[in-house]
Amino acid sequence: MVHGRVSRLSVHDVRFPTSLGGHGSDAMHTDPDYSAAYVVLETDAEDGLKGYGITFTLGRGTEVVVCAVNALAPHVLNKDLGEIVGDFRGFYRQLTSDGQLRWIGPEKGVVHLATAAVLNAVWDLWAKQEGKPLWKLLVDMDPRTLVSCIDFRYITDVLTEEEACEILRQSQVGKKEREEQMLAHGYPAYTTSCAWLGYPDATLKQLCSEALKDGWTRFKVKVGADLQDDIRRCRLVRNMIGPEKTLMMDANQRWDVPEAVEWMTKLAEFKPLWIEEPTSPDDILGHAAISKCHNRVIFKQLLQAKALKFLQIDSCRLGSVNENLSVLLMAKKFEIPVCPHAGGVGLCELVQHLIIFDFISVSASLQDRMCEYVDHLHEHFKYPVLIREAAYMPPKDAGYSTEMKEDSVKRHRYPDGEVWKKLLSAQGN
Amino acid sequence: MVHGRVSRLSVHDVRFPTSLGGHGSDAMHTDPDYSAAYVVLETDAEDGLKGYGITFTLGRGTEVVVCAVNALAPHVLNKDLGEIVGDFRGFYRQLTSDGQLRWIGPEKGVVHLATAAVLNAVWDLWAKQEGKPLWKLLVDMDPRTLVSCIDFRYITDVLTEEEACEILRQSQVGKKEREEQMLAHGYPAYTTSCAWLGYPDATLKQLCSEALKDGWTRFKVKVGADLQDDIRRCRLVRNMIGPEKTLMMDANQRWDVPEAVEWMTKLAEFKPLWIEEPTSPDDILGHAAISKCHNRVIFKQLLQAKALKFLQIDSCRLGSVNENLSVLLMAKKFEIPVCPHAGGVGLCELVQHLIIFDFISVSASLQDRMCEYVDHLHEHFKYPVLIREAAYMPPKDAGYSTEMKEDSVKRHRYPDGEVWKKLLSAQGN
Known part of the structure; x- marks a missing residue:
């Protein structure tokens, strides 16, 4: 049983200087320092368990998300954990609909990222108290309780609470077998580690050949900055992997709509399965293929408008497990395969729980489905992902795999951690 | 000629305790304290002129916007003002596309509000250096320079730079006469001051009868929290103003789509001209009438989808004059009347410049057009709006009317201004 009153919320600005190696670089984000606003929840319960929550950022601006987490803190402090998860929809709405704070969102940008960090910590703590990895907590939850975590505001025109329950009930068939299948073989993954935009060709070749061996x-492949460069890099990768393996492209919002059409016509010869984020994430009508979006209302319309062929959830941009549940259920209703966004800091650790749950309890299918994987920064996590034969193996430790190593946090705190002190003094700051 | 290098950027968290009187209350924002992140730009020029910029907030969370302004400051400090406005599109994109910061937006929520505050200050400074009110600066600017302020990224599928120039060129006819018309009669306004959701009926009646006299x-009228209450209040207002005058309703994002349809069927008997923000501001496909949105990409789609009959610009939610220009031009192309959102802190002061410019240089029409007016907090501004016979009279002072009285800022700084010190100590904080 969940118990304890939240006695402390602390939040840390943790940054990794990934820009030094060009890791994570794409057409719009040329020098990202992969970072996180990292939330720690403590309770007055005797078990001493803590909840850890992160949201992913790119360096500058992490301090703004930290500031927003602090603005949300009064909604969490001194609350009873049992009461929070007992009316999780109400709690979600309290965070997202604060009569003053919602003006600076609502449910988007900085405040929504902060909401995700806080709620991710609550889910981690809940799962830890139940002694289960998060995916298993969700899988074992009865449909009624599951949907009680979802805020259906603004989506009832495509998905009602009753429909959501019905979807979950129908997917009970074969659940046990699918759980065993996951435990034995894991969830299929794809890799983005080889072809960041900032990598020279030699690095690209080496990483690609290693990945094939693994x-x-x-x-x-990241594309979008320079067409001739893209053609060269895509040809290089396609040649290395051969005609049968799967190639995806990601333009990271670089293009206008006509530009996207023109550019992709030129890249079509390399047979990409999808083009990701061809244009503004706000442009529902302009979308063509796949998109990571900021809330359930945007996803709802992309589905209604039949504007995507694959759907990318994100564990840290949407409002935590709660909002991701609503998107997984809508995707199921529209029969659109979900291929989660991952990478960054901890996105792989978190999203594996959601997609494994999705397979066991919602979609019941692996057709056209795979979860992104990037081989970065896992060493800073206490319960890092386990990849076996290009598949995510279901986590076994209790919680949401959100907890970072204490020493990593300490060393990478910005600007006062050891790593940054050195870097900043070298830059003469 | 514009000149000087930006030598200082300071930003203040200014809050007015409007929640104490129920002013500004609606179905989603029950206790707003009208507030602003208030930016002051100084240069090394000898003229000693300063640029003032605001973005409007509702109290809590203003500190988050202030934090975001500070995150943007390095893009502004030590820049030459002439270089900024000489490549204003480039500067706009630098602010909105910082490779690390854009992750926590992009172009929405906290970072976009902060961008607006900073750019509003730049426009104020520019207009002051030119010795003109902002609307006149825009009216006198040649079409080519005007469009060079606009970032067309993500909107070229409906509006190219050439088309924008052509619209402006065609509207040169009759400009002089329209400017004289504005100076003589002002721009038509409507009032939201009478019927906030938190007002008791007696207040509503009194304010309504005073407004009629004026x-x-x-x-x-604000609606959306309780249907029976809405019916009573709408009946009361309609009875007082009679059948000929115009009544609008605003639900402030309270409803789901089916709920909006049901509710408005019940309120139709009071003959509203429009229903504003019936549902989520992200729900393009669910929209029916009028919406204030967070960027040009959302407006573009609302126009493409023919999802609105009136368009509300906002001087502080969009990326300042730059982004508002693109929306005014798109509205002209789709022949949708623009009826700006105002009220809050300073929104009336700012948006009057944009709508007067729109009439003189873009739309050339007053058909179905009016600008919101709320009679609050003008006393804190150095150049407050002047309303005459329910019309905005064009400002004559140089600048963007963004400058607040020094004493008002000092007294209302949160939490250390005199007003808040008293209030917080009375609350035992």
């Missing part, structure tokens, strides 16, 4: 069969 | 003919 059994990877699906690869994503 | 010559107001168009009234907006």
